[in-house]
Structures are given as structure tokens and as C-alpha cells.
Amino acid sequence: MRSTGTYATSTTSGESVQAFVPHALPPVRPALAPESFVEANRGAELALARLSGVAGLVPSVDWLLYSAIRKEALLTSQIEGTQATLADLFDEEAGFAVSNTDDVEEVTNYLRAFRLVQSQLRDPAGLPLSVRLLCDAHRLLLDGARGNGKQPGELRRSQNWIGGTRPGNAVFVPPPPERVPALLADLERFIHNTDHGLQPLPPLVKTALVHLQFETIHPFLDGNGRIGRLLIAALLEHWGLLPEPLMYLSGYLKQHQSEYYRRLSNVRTEGDWEGWVAFFLEGVAMAAHDAERNIVAIATLLATDRRSLLAAPKAGPSSYRLFEMLPMMPRFTIDQVRQKLATSFPTATAAVKVLEDLGIVTELTGQKKNRSYSYTAYIALLAE
Numbered sequence: 001m002r003s004t005g006t007y008a009t010s011t012t013s014g015e016s017v018q019a020f021v022p023h024a025l026p027p028v029r030p031a032l033a034p035e036s037f038v039e040a041n042r043g044a045e046l047a048l049a050r051l052s053g054v055a056g057l058v059p060s061v062d063w064l065l066y067s068a069i070r071k072e073a074l075l076t077s078q079i080e081g082t083q084a085t086l087a088d089l090f091d092e093e094a095g096f097a098v099s100n101t102d103d104v105e106e107v108t109n110y111l112r113a114f115r116l117v118q119s120q121l122r123d124p125a126g127l128p129l130s131v132r133l134l135c136d137a138h139r140l141l142l143d144g145a146r147g148n149g150k151q152p153g154e155l156r157r158s159q160n161w162i163g164g165t166r167p168g169n170a171v172f173v174p175p176p177p178e179r180v181p182a183l184l185a186d187l188e189r190f191i192h193n194t195d196h197g198l199q200p201l202p203p204l205v206k207t208a209l210v211h212l213q214f215e216t217i218h219p220f221l222d223g224n225g226r227i228g229r230l231l232i233a234a235l236l237e238h239w240g241l242l243p244e245p246l247m248y249l250s251g252y253l254k255q256h257q258s259e260y261y262r263r264l265s266n267v268r269t270e271g272d273w274e275g276w277v278a279f280f281l282e283g284v285a286m287a288a289h290d291a292e293r294n295i296v297a298i299a300t301l302l303a304t305d306r307r308s309l310l311a312a313p314k315a316g317p318s319s320y321r322l323f324e325m326l327p328m329m330p331r332f333t334i335d336q337v338r339q340k341l342a343t344s345f346p347t348a349t350a351a352v353k354v355l356e357d358l359g360i361v362t363e364l365t366g367q368k369k370n371r372s373y374s375y376t377a378y379i380a381l382l383a384e
């Protein structure tokens, strides 16, 4: 078995524990065997290329991104136990009352963190993929009620542990805090160093290794899972595997959560990098296929509804324009329609009524005043 790291004695709340300090990437002696990943890697890359291609089939990619990014934000937070739903998220954006505000805040914080990383990486003068950028993202992620007291934006200064009630009975004790900066510097070097010997590792395999190493270092007091998964999305774009964040890998990770955690542990305890890489590549292929199918289903729904709108005798320019806005505004009030269309209240009301009569949107409150509407079939497809 290959050696995966060393142990260092660390003290926390008076207790002395053995903390794990991983070796720098990539795995060596032996190096990852190409036959363990070549085929799965090809399958995953192909699935990503197909997903990028399907996105090119729809006239506007904005609504796709709008929903894909929100789905990832939601699912990655659900792994953490957040209870928010996609409908909650749309409600919050429409300004409707939501009950679980803390959960929704957690999801919108992820969106903010993701956008920060994406915009910095796309800006030639922005920060590169670095510890500093991840700390900035962490600050946004843990902003607000729940993150308070968890040192948002800062590397941890104390010993943490995973599973168990105290470090002594933990499943895993990550490296002592004083080792974290150097371990992250190694990780940064691995990301930016393109030379890994004669046979460079494919970018998806590197992405798998980076996520694992990040979770093993566990550099923050909380939010390590979410920042580590954000890092996956960032690397996919950075390495040109998926030009836009259309995939929501967290769906797969959530579905296989115990295997996900077990595979992370098995690398440390058994040196089974191959098992983790295979699990990851399989996940990318499945998540990309799911996203592709979902895009086709949504594009079909939009085409069907558009056709029935165009055939409706009462439909006019305002209802057409309203319909085209729905994918990015699936929950709305009449007043929001009035503002978006820059029109009068009666015109907005009439446009909404056309869509309601066609069964495209439904009214949610059952009241006469302050009515709110939903493009329910669309939200249901997104939530699949």
C-alpha cells in the first residue's frame, strides 16, 4: 500500500490526538495507474462535451445557467442538511415571504461565493485560483446568522475533527492548524503546475485529487464541503472541461453521500486514490447526462408552451414578452411584471391572465389582492 501521509500530535481542549498530515499531490509510489482511469475519464469528458453541445442548441443559455447554478447551490447545501427547496429560492428572489430564511440564506450565500470565484477567474486582472480567493469565497459563504462564530474568510486556528463527539473518538482528525497554510500552498502548486512527469494526469483526474486533498486538509472551521465542491466547479471551467457551470455534481454526491464520505476516508486509510477517482469520474458522467436530459426536457416544455401561446387568439406582445422572461422569473407578482415590461397595471394583468388561462402559470394565494404566480411545470422539471 502506498503511504498517504504522516501523523502529528495535536492538542485540543486538553486532549492529545494524532492528526493526519497528507503527503503533497500527486499520489506516488506507485503513481496512479493509467488503466484505472483512462476509460472512465474518456466517458466523463465525452459527457461534459455533449452537455456543452446541448447547451448550444437552445437560443439563450442564460436561463439554463440560472437554473443549473441554483440547483448546484441547493444540492451542495442539502448535503450539509439545509432544508431549502428550489421553490423557496425562487420565492425569495421574487420577494415573497419564505419561512426557512436561514436555509435560504445559506443557499444564496453559496451563489454569491460562486459568482465571486467565477468573476475573478474570468477577469484577466482578477485573482487566480488560490488560497486567497477561496478565503474570500468562504467569507461570503459563511456570511450571516449561521456562519457567525465560524471564522468566515479565515483559515482555522484550532484543531477540528470529523465524526464523533470529540477528537478522541473522531472518524478523522485533519492536520494541526499550524500545518494548514503550507499544505494549501502545496495544493495551489499542484493546481498550477502542469508538469507531472512524463504522463500528465488528465484534468478531471486532477480535479478529483484536488477535491479530496482539500477535504483532507479541512482548512476551515465549517463550510469545507461546500468550498471544496465549489472548487470542483471552478476547476472544470478553469481547465476548459465545461465552459459554463451547467452540471450539478452535488446531486450525485448527495445521492451517494455515505459512499462519498467512505471513499474520502479510504484514500487516507488505504491509499485507495483509484477508488475515489473512479467514483468521481462516474459521478461526472452521470451528472452530465442528467443535466443534458434535463435541458432537453425543459427546452421541450418551453417550446410546447410557446407554441400554445402563439396559437392563442388573445395573446399579444405583452404576453409573449412575459413568457420569454419566465425561465428566469418563474415566481412573480403582477407588479413585478408591470415593472419588467415597463407597462401599465392593466396591461400586465392582461398578459398574466393570458398565460393563466392557457394553464402555463398558476396563481398561488387564492386571494383577490397581492396575488402571486408560478410557472409550476418549469419549477417541477428543474427540481427533478
Ligand SMILES: Nc1ncnc2c1ncn2[C@@H]1O[C@H](COP(=O)(O)OP(=O)(O)OP(=O)(O)O)[C@@H](O)[C@H]1O
Pocket: 076, 077, 079, 080, 081, 162, 171, 172, 215, 216, 220, 221, 222, 223, 224, 225, 226, 227, 228, 261, 262, 264, 265
Ligand atoms: N472521512 C472524511 N474525510 C475527509 N473529508 C470528509 C470525510 N467525511 C466528510 N468529509 C468532507 O467534509 C465535508 C463536511 O465538512 P464541513 O462541515 O466543514 O463542510 P460543510 O460545507 O459545512 O458541510 P457539508 O459537506 O456537510 O455541506 C463533507 O461534505 C465532505 O466533503
Ligand SMILES: [Mg+2]
Pocket: 080, 222, 223, 224
Ligand atoms: Mg458543516
